[in-house]
Amino acid sequence: MNFDEALRIPKELSSTTEGHRKKYKMIIEALGYENVKECIPFSVEELRNAYKTDEHFNNLSLKIWDIAAGFTSSGGYFTLIRSRLTYLYREKCGVDTFSCSTGVCILKECARLWAEEESQNDRD
Numbered sequence: 001m002n003f004d005e006a007l008r009i010p011k012e013l014s015s016t017t018e019g020h021r022k023k024y025k026m027i028i029e030a031l032g033y034e035n036v037k038e039c040i041p042f043s044v045e046e047l048r049n050a051y052k053t054d055e056h057f058n059n060l061s062l063k064i065w066d067i068a069a070g071f072t073s074s075g076g077y078f079t080l081i082r083s084r085l086t087y088l089y090r091e092k093c094g095v096d097t098f099s100c101s102t103g104v105c106i107l108k109e110c111a112r113l114w115a116e117e118e119s120q121n122d123r124d
Helices: 004-007 011-015 017-031 034-037 044-053 062-068 086-094 100-123
Strands: 071-074 079-080
Touching: 004 017, 004 086, 011 017, 017 034, 017 086, 017 100, 034 086, 034 100, 044 100, 062 071, 062 100, 071 100, 086 100
Parallel strands: none
Antiparallel strands: 071 079
16 A cells, blocks of 8 residues: 555645645655654754755755665665665555655655744744
């Protein structure tokens, strides 16, 4: 079972940037925001600095994001190595079908939320 099935996520959410963010926020909520934050492979300070120039965090190592998502890659092929995040999938949602890109999207959306939250806290 994948996240769309487990959480009954409407297919149309993936068709827009706003929908994409909404979909991954739903997944983060189901997994637990604090749980997912613990899986992010960068400090909040690194995230805040990276976010200033790229809200998609493409300025941080994709290889590190992949490993945190539970995968390693070589020659364009991905191998599941598992991670704290992949264990949350089954534990919290019963999800056993997922990709590296799904994990990276979950992590990056959570990182965006965290960076935005911390920036807001600084302004308050």
